Amino acid sequence: MTAFAHHFSFEFRIGIRNRQTLFLMYMFPLIFYLFMGFLMAEINPFFGEGLVPAMIIFAILAATLLGMPDSLVSARENGIYRSYKINGVPSGSIIAVPALTTMLHTAVVSLIIIVTAPVLFDAAMPNDWINFAAVFVAVAFASAGLGVLVGVIAPNSRSTVFLSQLVFLPSMLLAGLMLPISILPEAFLSISKMLPATHGMNAFNGLAMGVAADFDPWGSVAVLLAGGLFSFGLSSYLFSWDSQNSTRRGHPILAILALVPYLAGILLI
Amino acid sequence: MTDPIIQVRDFRKTYGDFIAVNGISFAVDQGEIFGLLGPNGAGKTSTLESLEGLREPNGGELRISEVDPTREPRKLRNLIGVQLQTSGLPESITVNEAMEFFCAYHAVPANYELLDRLGLSEKRKTQYHQLSTGQQRRLALALAIAHEPSVLIMDEPTAGLDVATRVELHAIMREQQAKGTTIVLATHDMAEAEEMADRIAILLKGQIVATGTPLEITATGAGLTKVSVRTQESSLFNDGAEFPAVTSSSSKEAYRIFFTTDIGPTVAAIIEYAESQNDALIDLRVERPSLEDRFLEITTEGGAA
Numbered sequence: 001m002t003a004f005a006h007h008f009s010f011e012f013r014i015g016i017r018n019r020q021t022l023f024l025m026y027m028f029p030l031i032f033y034l035f036m037g038f039l040m041a042e043i044n045p046f047f048g049e050g051l052v053p054a055m056i057i058f059a060i061l062a063a064t065l066l067g068m069p070d071s072l073v074s075a076r077e078n079g080i081y082r083s084y085k086i087n088g089v090p091s092g093s094i095i096a097v098p099a100l101t102t103m104l105h106t107a108v109v110s111l112i113i114i115v116t117a118p119v120l121f122d123a124a125m126p127n128d129w130i131n132f133a134a135v136f137v138a139v140a141f142a143s144a145g146l147g148v149l150v151g152v153i154a155p156n157s158r159s160t161v162f163l164s165q166l167v168f169l170p171s172m173l174l175a176g177l178m179l180p181i182s183i184l185p186e187a188f189l190s191i192s193k194m195l196p197a198t199h200g201m202n203a204f205n206g207l208a209m210g211v212a213a214d215f216d217p218w219g220s221v222a223v224l225l226a227g228g229l230f231s232f233g234l235s236s237y238l239f240s241w242d243s244q245n246s247t248r249r250g251h252p253i254l255a256i257l258a259l260v261p262y263l264a265g266i267l268l269i
Numbered sequence: 270m271t272d273p274i275i276q277v278r279d280f281r282k283t284y285g286d287f288i289a290v291n292g293i294s295f296a297v298d299q300g301e302i303f304g305l306l307g308p309n310g311a312g313k314t315s316t317l318e319s320l321e322g323l324r325e326p327n328g329g330e331l332r333i334s335e336v337d338p339t340r341e342p343r344k345l346r347n348l349i350g351v352q353l354q355t356s357g358l359p360e361s362i363t364v365n366e367a368m369e370f371f372c373a374y375h376a377v378p379a380n381y382e383l384l385d386r387l388g389l390s391e392k393r394k395t396q397y398h399q400l401s402t403g404q405q406r407r408l409a410l411a412l413a414i415a416h417e418p419s420v421l422i423m424d425e426p427t428a429g430l431d432v433a434t435r436v437e438l439h440a441i442m443r444e445q446q447a448k449g450t451t452i453v454l455a456t457h458d459m460a461e462a463e464e465m466a467d468r469i470a471i472l473l474k475g476q477i478v479a480t481g482t483p484l485e486i487t488a489t490g491a492g493l494t495k496v497s498v499r500t501q502e503s504s505l506f507n508d509g510a511e512f513p514a515v516t517s518s519s520s521k522e523a524y525r526i527f528f529t530t531d532i533g534p535t536v537a538a539i540i541e542y543a544e545s546q547n548d549a550l551i552d553l554r555v556e557r558p559s560l561e562d563r564f565l566e567i568t569t570e571g572g573a574a
Contacts, residue, residue, distance in 0.1 A: 017361040075359065079353065080359060082357060086322070086323070088342075088347075088374045089374050
């Protein structure tokens, strides 16, 4: 087994052993899914049509934005990266492995949702599974990129929560997970296009669920992939091994450049 | 004679306006245990972290086996093993996983025998946070030496450990030294430094203020030897009980304590005096100055300067 495979393997197991990450990656999204399934089915009979993509996006956001960044910051603060550096673990692995394992955890949760949603809530299933998988990867990639970037630039756990909520809360309200974005006022529509969840929901609807997209779904996939690339690139550039060591290649404010693909999305699609 | 395995020349490290290390130089030979001593803030950690490639020097030159730690981190990683003071491991990682992970990045097979040797065979599936402090230190040492590095850097390796674990770790350090491993040991424990180190450098305010073997360092101080004597009739407490080469005296319980620059004449005169007073010796102890005494002398002088 290669060093990267060892790293991936133990990081994945740690995600299950650690109570906080287990809760944020599995329990929280699944409890929310059950709650929303039972509650919203009573209020809105059409909610089942978008339940699967909405809850999968919620699971991705919970894992990548609420679960992952804090563990990255804690590892840096506790000197784990220093020890990794001394032992030759490259910074690329430190960034890529948590992102990949989190994506795998969300894939497991997504599978649980896909299997149970039609039985429990008579939820609509995708009509194009390949596109569904492709959009899942694009959303998870973009969201994991933002999660890693938050973990890299946040100076401490408190800042991590603040920065993560800057994306997570608007996603809950404006990304079309609970209500269609078509009912949003024009100004809010532009804001919602700054969120990966909006593009994810749009792409799932237009490319995999057989529902009319609000705007070009392939454009959304392109924005998500570009957003992920920008976020991971910036994470790699701004990465620091050590909380006490002030040497960093760029100012953390540069992280705002991760929004460039989403701004382009507002203008172009 | 071979070249030193570690070369530090005019090394300087600053943090903003604060000078942590101010142009120190030393060399460590292969197979040597080199102690780095100093009070908090003396520059020990900055020196060690720069040797480990964690910090970039602001001046001077550092080399380990001719490798520049800052510019050649890939070459450095298999040359050195580091036992950090803090954990450096995720809380939920098991002992086996930690061994497999670090060995994989050093491209060597996992050394499970080392875990057994260090008394961790029963704990191989235990998570890091469930280990005792002693077990965590032993695991840190196992991970530091699993890839058989030429240089082992240890930062306070026995701080907070019980006596038995401390003795065990010292035995392992001796084993590593016997295999030819060079050890750089930063410690606050003077007894440990005196027992383990072949040579010592004492750092104070970013500069080396003393260097040499523990014996050489203790010999260069005021060199006062402590003579504690107890007699049956306590005649040494009499007025007029004065002896050659004694610079000061005190008493503790039934003992009279003399500090002397020349032990032979002092002890001979004490015995002669006791006999002249029809007194008999019950106990006589001679203690040469310890490294701790000398360290305190140096750091007090330096601190006052």
